Amino acid sequence: MTGIERAAVVGTGLIGTSIALALREHGVEVFLTDPDTASLRLACDLGAGRPLDTEAPGRPADIAIVAAPPAVVPAVVRDAQHRGLAHVYTDAASVKDGVIAEAVRRGCDMSTFVPGHPMGGREKHGPSAARADLFLGRSWALCPTAKADPGAVATATALARMCGAEPVTLSAAAHDRAVALVSHAPHVTAAAVAARLLGGDDTALALAGQGVRDVTRVAGGDPALWVEILRNNPGPVAELLEEIADDLQGTADAMRGRAPDQVGAAAQERVRDLLDRGRRGHDRIPGKHGAQRTPAYTVVPVVIPDEPGALGRLFVAVGAAQVNIEDVRIDHSPGLPVGVAQLSVLPEAAAELSRTLAEGGWSVHA
Numbered sequence: 001m002t003g004i005e006r007a008a009v010v011g012t013g014l015i016g017t018s019i020a021l022a023l024r025e026h027g028v029e030v031f032l033t034d035p036d037t038a039s040l041r042l043a044c045d046l047g048a049g050r051p052l053d054t055e056a057p058g059r060p061a062d063i064a065i066v067a068a069p070p071a072v073v074p075a076v077v078r079d080a081q082h083r084g085l086a087h088v089y090t091d092a093a094s095v096k097d098g099v100i101a102e103a104v105r106r107g108c109d110m111s112t113f114v115p116g117h118p119m120g121g122r123e124k125h126g127p128s129a130a131r132a133d134l135f136l137g138r139s140w141a142l143c144p145t146a147k148a149d150p151g152a153v154a155t156a157t158a159l160a161r162m163c164g165a166e167p168v169t170l171s172a173a174a175h176d177r178a179v180a181l182v183s184h185a186p187h188v189t190a191a192a193v194a195a196r197l198l199g200g201d202d203t204a205l206a207l208a209g210q211g212v213r214d215v216t217r218v219a220g221g222d223p224a225l226w227v228e229i230l231r232n233n234p235g236p237v238a239e240l241l242e243e244i245a246d247d248l249q250g251t252a253d254a255m256r257g258r259a260p261d262q263v264g265a266a267a268q269e270r271v272r273d274l275l276d277r278g279r280r281g282h283d284r285i286p287g288k289h290g291a292q293r294t295p296a297y298t299v300v301p302v303v304i305p306d307e308p309g310a311l312g313r314l315f316v317a318v319g320a321a322q323v324n325i326e327d328v329r330i331d332h333s334p335g336l337p338v339g340v341a342q343l344s345v346l347p348e349a350a351a352e353l354s355r356t357l358a359e360g361g362w363s364v365h366a
């Protein structure tokens with residue numbers, strides 16, 4: 001069966017709560033459970049579902065999604081199967097080969113367990129960072145083993161689609177090699193760049209623009225989770241990091257200890273080669289997924305003074321204009337007297353809001 005009417009989400013952090021919110025938007029009845037009662041309560045308050053009565057879970061759900069840290073996934077799946085929580089089981093762990101091997105070792109029923117990995121995420125964790133549109137336009141890897149029941153695969157595929165993602169079926173080994181390239185090695189590299197900032201003085205950091213924020217964003221992820229992810233994919237990650245290190249070493253060799261007029265043609269060529277390859281690699285990232293995910297909001301940037309109450313006054317002004325703020329981001333360089341509030345609003349409200357705010361003396365940069 002592929003229709004999902006009842007789902008159980010085990011682990012109500014960022015990913016579990018986001019999946020639950022997406023399913024709720026389709027009217028799915030969602031039951032939630034998490035050993036961390038604060039996470040569970042918050043997920044329920046966000047409208048992600050209601051608490052699963054673990055003593056009396058009722059009739060099996062169509063699918064149970066285990067969205068817990070990779071190390072506990074096999075035991076949690078095994079336990080859920082033992083209790084007959086659902087007809088089909090999937091997980092969200094960022095690594096697949098080791099998780100599947102351990103699931104098999106623990107005696108999980110691999111006919112109903114379809115390992116999965118939604119390729120949408122954030123550098124934040126916990127239910128407070130969850131969003132129903134987290135997986136919109138993203139890929140969703142499915143790694144069924146040879147034992148998988150085709151009906152179970154169809155249900156896991158339906159789950160990915162209901163969350164707005166594109167299912168991609170591949171082997172666990174191929175998955176782990178792929179995510180080493182597009183997620184795990186980039187994460188370590190971002191952390192290495194971000195770690196350099198520890199040595200920067202406040203003046204240097206005040207100059208930080210969007211570029212360094214883009215390159216280091218994922219370095220804000222949870223180190224405990226990432227150690228677990230990297231520990232489970234050592235070979236492919238190490239190989240890529242060595243290649244990245246070679247490129248960086250080559251660039252350093254071309255430039256070290258030279259005055260600008262001593263960086264000769266051959267050295268410049270070496271640097272250009274890396275930049276050219278980088279640009280071509282960047283161009284290979286499928287635009288379709290990223291573009292689709294862009295929410296249907298228009299961003300209205302408003303310059304705000306860095307002083308107590310400024311944001312509150314802005315929100316009051318937006319409220320007075322009868323406009324709902326769908327999302328907000330504050331871009332702010334420490335030490336600068338102003339920041340930029342990026343207000344996401346419905347496209348049809350943007351022009352009128354910009355005009356009203358500008359009339360009220362706000363510096364709007366629509």
Ligand SMILES: NC(=O)C1=CN([C@@H]2O[C@H](COP(=O)(O)OP(=O)(O)OC[C@H]3O[C@@H](n4cnc5c(N)ncnc54)[C@H](O)[C@@H]3O)[C@@H](O)[C@H]2O)C=CC1
Pocket residue numbers: 010011012013014015016033034035036039067068069070072076092093094095117118119120121122123124125126127225229
């Ligand atoms: N953070 C991200 O951007 C992405 C993470 N993932 C994967 O999703 C899974 C969850 O990650 P996040 O939601 O980011 O972490 P999170 O820290 O936000 O949430 C994990 C939740 O699992 C719960 N948990 C811990 N032990 C448990 C157990 N034995 N049984 C049930 N629940 C348990 C925790 O209490 C917590 O609420 C991980 O396997 C991760 O590799 C996949 C895609 C993206």
Ligand SMILES: O=C(O)C(=O)Cc1ccc(O)cc1
Pocket residue numbers: 093094118119120121122123183218
């Ligand atoms: O923050 C982002 O943009 C991510 O892509 C996060 C992410 C983290 C871990 C995953 O296994 C998958 C995605």
